Amino acid sequence: MRVQIIAHTPEPEQTVAAAAKLCYSQAGAEELMERLSQSDVDRLLSRLEQSGHLSPFEHASFTFSIEGVSRTLSHQLVRHRIASYSQQSQRYVSQLQFGYVTPPSVKGEALAIFTEQMESLQEAYNKLVSLGIPQEDARYLLPNAAETKLVATFNCRSLYNFFELRCCQRAQWEIRALACRMLDEVRQIAPRLFLHAGPTCIVQNYCREGEHGCGRLRARSN
Amino acid sequence: MRVQIIAHTPEPEQTVAAAAKLCYSQAGAEELMERLSQSDVDRLLSRLEQSGHLSPFEHASFTFSIEGVSRTLSHQLVRHRIASYSQQSQRYVSQLQFGYVTPPSVKGEALAIFTEQMESLQEAYNKLVSLGIPQEDARYLLPNAAETKLVATFNCRSLYNFFELRCCQRAQWEIRALACRMLDEVRQIAPRLFLHAGPTCIVQNYCREGEHGCGRLRARSN
Amino acid sequence: MRVQIIAHTPEPEQTVAAAAKLCYSQAGAEELMERLSQSDVDRLLSRLEQSGHLSPFEHASFTFSIEGVSRTLSHQLVRHRIASYSQQSQRYVSQLQFGYVTPPSVKGEALAIFTEQMESLQEAYNKLVSLGIPQEDARYLLPNAAETKLVATFNCRSLYNFFELRCCQRAQWEIRALACRMLDEVRQIAPRLFLHAGPTCIVQNYCREGEHGCGRLRARSN
Amino acid sequence: MRVQIIAHTPEPEQTVAAAAKLCYSQAGAEELMERLSQSDVDRLLSRLEQSGHLSPFEHASFTFSIEGVSRTLSHQLVRHRIASYSQQSQRYVSQLQFGYVTPPSVKGEALAIFTEQMESLQEAYNKLVSLGIPQEDARYLLPNAAETKLVATFNCRSLYNFFELRCCQRAQWEIRALACRMLDEVRQIAPRLFLHAGPTCIVQNYCREGEHGCGRLRARSN
Numbered sequence: 001m002r003v004q005i006i007a008h009t010p011e012p013e014q015t016v017a018a019a020a021k022l023c024y025s026q027a028g029a030e031e032l033m034e035r036l037s038q039s040d041v042d043r044l045l046s047r048l049e050q051s052g053h054l055s056p057f058e059h060a061s062f063t064f065s066i067e068g069v070s071r072t073l074s075h076q077l078v079r080h081r082i083a084s085y086s087q088q089s090q091r092y093v094s095q096l097q098f099g100y101v102t103p104p105s106v107k108g109e110a111l112a113i114f115t116e117q118m119e120s121l122q123e124a125y126n127k128l129v130s131l132g133i134p135q136e137d138a139r140y141l142l143p144n145a146a147e148t149k150l151v152a153t154f155n156c157r158s159l160y161n162f163f164e165l166r167c168c169q170r171a172q173w174e175i176r177a178l179a180c181r182m183l184d185e186v187r188q189i190a191p192r193l194f195l196h197a198g199p200t201c202i203v204q205n206y207c208r209e210g211e212h213g214c215g216r217l218r219a220r221s222n
Numbered sequence: 223m224r225v226q227i228i229a230h231t232p233e234p235e236q237t238v239a240a241a242a243k244l245c246y247s248q249a250g251a252e253e254l255m256e257r258l259s260q261s262d263v264d265r266l267l268s269r270l271e272q273s274g275h276l277s278p279f280e281h282a283s284f285t286f287s288i289e290g291v292s293r294t295l296s297h298q299l300v301r302h303r304i305a306s307y308s309q310q311s312q313r314y315v316s317q318l319q320f321g322y323v324t325p326p327s328v329k330g331e332a333l334a335i336f337t338e339q340m341e342s343l344q345e346a347y348n349k350l351v352s353l354g355i356p357q358e359d360a361r362y363l364l365p366n367a368a369e370t371k372l373v374a375t376f377n378c379r380s381l382y383n384f385f386e387l388r389c390c391q392r393a394q395w396e397i398r399a400l401a402c403r404m405l406d407e408v409r410q411i412a413p414r415l416f417l418h419a420g421p422t423c424i425v426q427n428y429c430r431e432g433e434h435g436c437g438r439l440r441a442r443s444n
Numbered sequence: 445m446r447v448q449i450i451a452h453t454p455e456p457e458q459t460v461a462a463a464a465k466l467c468y469s470q471a472g473a474e475e476l477m478e479r480l481s482q483s484d485v486d487r488l489l490s491r492l493e494q495s496g497h498l499s500p501f502e503h504a505s506f507t508f509s510i511e512g513v514s515r516t517l518s519h520q521l522v523r524h525r526i527a528s529y530s531q532q533s534q535r536y537v538s539q540l541q542f543g544y545v546t547p548p549s550v551k552g553e554a555l556a557i558f559t560e561q562m563e564s565l566q567e568a569y570n571k572l573v574s575l576g577i578p579q580e581d582a583r584y585l586l587p588n589a590a591e592t593k594l595v596a597t598f599n600c601r602s603l604y605n606f607f608e609l610r611c612c613q614r615a616q617w618e619i620r621a622l623a624c625r626m627l628d629e630v631r632q633i634a635p636r637l638f639l640h641a642g643p644t645c646i647v648q649n650y651c652r653e654g655e656h657g658c659g660r661l662r663a664r665s666n
Numbered sequence: 667m668r669v670q671i672i673a674h675t676p677e678p679e680q681t682v683a684a685a686a687k688l689c690y691s692q693a694g695a696e697e698l699m700e701r702l703s704q705s706d707v708d709r710l711l712s713r714l715e716q717s718g719h720l721s722p723f724e725h726a727s728f729t730f731s732i733e734g735v736s737r738t739l740s741h742q743l744v745r746h747r748i749a750s751y752s753q754q755s756q757r758y759v760s761q762l763q764f765g766y767v768t769p770p771s772v773k774g775e776a777l778a779i780f781t782e783q784m785e786s787l788q789e790a791y792n793k794l795v796s797l798g799i800p801q802e803d804a805r806y807l808l809p810n811a812a813e814t815k816l817v818a819t820f821n822c823r824s825l826y827n828f829f830e831l832r833c834c835q836r837a838q839w840e841i842r843a844l845a846c847r848m849l850d851e852v853r854q855i856a857p858r859l860f861l862h863a864g865p866t867c868i869v870q871n872y873c874r875e876g877e878h879g880c881g882r883l884r885a886r887s888n
Contacts, residue, residue, distance in 0.1 A: 004696055007681045007725070015673045015729060019752035019817040026759060029672055029731035029817045050654040058750030059673070059819045061727050063681060065695035071297070072312075072362060081303035084724035084821065086685035090294075090366075091394065093692060103359035110353045117346045117363055124339045131332045136394055137325035140294060140367035141339055144312075151685040151695045153725045153821075155750065172313065172358055210494040228473055229459045229503070237451045237507060241530035241595040248537060251509035251595045252448055272876040280528030281451070281597045283505050285459060287473035306502035306599065308463035315470060373463040373473045375503045377528065377597075432716040515741070516756075516806060525747035534738075534810075535838065547803035554797045561790045561807055568783045575776045580838055581769035584738060585783055588756075589806035616757065616802055 001174075002067040003181040005189065012060035012156065012190045017041040020048055020056040042192055049196050057157040060193065062186055064152045066178065070101035072144040073174045082158040088149040091136040096126055099147035101174065118145065159186065160197050168199040169214035223396075224289040225403040227411065234282035234378065234412045239263040242270055242278035264414055271418050279379040282415065284408055286374050288400065292323035294366040295396045304380040310371040313358040318348055321369035323396065340367065381408065382419050390421040391436035445618075446511040447625040449633065456504035456600065456634045461485040464492055464500040486636055493640050501601040504637065506630055508596050510622065514545035516588040517618045526602040532593040535580040540570055543591035545618065562589065603630065604641050612643040613658035667840075668733040669847040671855065678726035678822065678856045683707040686714055686722035708858055715862050723823040726859065728852055730818045732844065736767035738810040739840045748824040754815040757802040762792055765813035767840065784811065825852065826863050834865040835880035 009015055011033075018032040021044055025032065036044075048056060069077075078085050106114045121141055128138040154162060159182070165171065166179035187194050196203045207213040231237055233255075240254040243266055247254065258266075270278060291299075300307050328336050343363055350360040376384060381404070387393065388401035409416050418425045429435040453459055455477075462476040465488055469476065480488075492500060513521075522529055550558045565585055572582040598606060603626070609615065610623035631638050640647045651657040675681055677699075684698040687710055691698065702710075714722060735743075744751055772780050787807055794804040820828060825848070831837065832845035853860050862869045873879040 002694070006684070006695055006699055007675050007677065009673050009727070009729070010676060011673065018672070019729075022815060022817055023752050023755050024758045025754070028668070028733045028815050030670055033672055051656055052652040052654075055750065056752050056817075059729050059752070059817060061675070061819075061821075063675070063685075063725050067694045070362060071366070075293070075297050075300070078297070079300055079307070084721065085301070086689050086722050086725070088691070089689050092690045101362065103355075103362055105355055105359045106350070106362075110350050110355050113346050113349055114363065117343060120342060121339060121365075124335050127335055128328070128332050133325075133327055133332050137327045140292060140323065140325055140328075140365060141336065142366050143343075143362060144293070144364050144366075145362035149688060149694050151688055151722075151725060153727075155727075155819075208496040210496075212495055224472070226474055228462070228477055229453050229455065231451050231505070231507070232454060233451065240450070241507075244593060244595055245530050245533050246536045247532070250446070250511045250593050251450055255450055273878055274874040274876075277528065278530050278595075281507050281530070281595060283453070283597075283599075285453070285463075285503050289472045306499065308467050308500050308503070310469070311467050314468045371466060371472050373466055373500075373503060375505075375599075377505075430718040432718075434717055514806060515810070519737070519741050519744070522741070523744055523751070529745070545806065547799075547806055549799055549803045550794070550806075554794050554799050557790050557793055558807065561787060564786060565783060565809075568779050571779055572772070572776050577769075577771055577776050581771045584736060584767065584769055584772075584809060584811035585780065586810050587787075587806060588737070588808050588810075 004065045006065045007063040009060040013193050016056050017044040019059045054157045058155045061155040067149045074148050076175050084153040086151045090139040100145040163197045226287045228287045229285040231282040238278050239266040241281045276379045280377045283377040289371045296370050298397050306375040308373045312361040322367040385419045448509045450509045451507040453504040460500050461488040463503045498601045502599045505599040511593045518592050520619050528597040530595045534583040544589040607641045670731045672731045673729040675726040682722050683710040685725045720823045724821045727821040733815045740814050742841050750819040752817045756805040766811040829863045
């Protein structure tokens, strides 16, 4: 898995703070951008988080390049609808040498079976293409494990939701690994903005999964 | 492939027409619902379509049960973000006897290879599960061809967009078949509402694919 | 204020429950619709709520006719983006006799001033129109208090968010009254579906407004 | 009216082009960002526009500071749901000296009436506040003409839709002026990205308003 931020709103924390401040101020956004000190920004972001007023967080966005992930993962990822995706096409890009992701639990005898299947699928795919089957149909053979690449853009508010759901122990290991990597990346750019991003057990001290949780924390009693 | 509408806005055409009429009228929506004749409804819907004012079409929604389609299709389908999906999980539902979709182009020698791979994958999946590999990891073996089930809800405006893109000859055959089936279904319920739904070549007399089009029509000259 | 549901997904609770069940079942949605008893439905909805898996709630939608509310309210209402709106136009519908909403706090001397201004604005608006000023420009005179009508469609999940924010004591009185009325209406149709809808102080036993809360409950400690 | 871009995706054209290229390429997004020449970028963007494949345009976003516009305008603006807004609050920001927008058509006798009303409303608002009426209720007096400030973030694809609808002669003059100003601003940053943005009469040689159009062009015959 390879995750890199290829573009993002410059000065994301100041942008969010200025937009938030504008709601309660006579001043305009430009003036606020210039005038806000880092401690003003910190204080404003903290207040937004505490009161759950997350709409100003939408003004900052982050574009990720994601490679070496499985189609299992990408099918889960694109279910997050408040985001934008461009994905490598299996219709148009030949898979004559497809990469694949092996789950860590697949070891020993299982790994031998798994690897054999991957090789057999590659051979079969190539054979179908050589027989004139269109790539878009030959790919029906390809496994969920097959690697894909995406560019994904999320705003900060949508990332909060993504991290809450996908950094959770109950998420599948692969998308959880991606989410944790993405969180690391955005924190390097905007540490204050993502201070409280993550699963509810860590950032809000309750478990949103209830009786289906991992057991680290009890659910909030209703 | 099996497609059925399991729920929809009752009286979808009257609902849309009343909402549209409200914008330009002193009367309220309830009164309009009662007062509008079928010919009023027809006239209003026609005017909305001609002027491209499609927002009132959002007030009618349709819920589809979709079965016997591939994961290739479902990955494409859920890219339509203005819609709601519930999909059978490969994490939680055992795939010890998975169904699969065979592309019509896969015939003769190719079909023999394809079928052999499907059987081999089934066997390998079952073996991994019996070795204690979690279902959610064993499924990395499963092919794009594997069958899935979904419930999908679209509003009428989002369906217009879906039909424009996916009833087009350039869409992949499987999602095109689904889109055409869905269009048939909604037309039985609301023929007037979907009178001009479909690919641009049929409903607007131009091709949105430009030089990549199927050749049936030329693109609109800019 | 007048609020009526003019259309909604028939059998909304069964539809949501069947969609939810499909995710974890070999059976298809149609079969599930038929097979689920009321107690199955109750149990499924309860589990969805407890675990915060609200996406199946999107399959049920409700269309409201809303009349006799102010433009103050409608400007707040349309900020809820996961919903569909048709609103009476001040460009196209003459306001020669506009209605208006008087806030309950405006009494005595304040009420006399308020009423005088409304009458004066009506007179000025009519005069401008008679001088040939286009309606769309004459309306720049009209007050936030001016009455408007809307048709609004929300799915159940978006309603949960709406009720959480707008049934709260911290919401403005007018939109709070609307939200409470809408909640009453949907509960008559789908009591189980909206059992835990409302402000967090009531349904989750914490206050999302933190130190800005109404004081009924303390905020959740982070 | 004052419009300024206070933040935007850096290198928006390269970002969009790299995301688009990724779909049809073995290479990843980072590599593509480095490798694409300006003429590659131009060619890719041109192809996306011609074929109507606008999803990669979502990866570039623009944040605007907008001041000195009326509440008439802001009520129209926030109807664009694929965007993010922070708006100066009339609940929390005192309007003891509110600015207002005068429509250009309001001249001579009409202007005298209009101005008199504005002054009278200001006086009445201030009086209500001094009588202890909460700001959030006193504002029911305030006119549509009252000035507001916003921060708004749109991605490029949503801007295309915004410019198509709001740069049209049929849009109200004030939001049309805003849209044209916003288009000027984004074109200074990303001229190629917005080459074909604007009303359909200019960029696609047909009128989307049909018989309700301004007459500059005839509607596309269906």
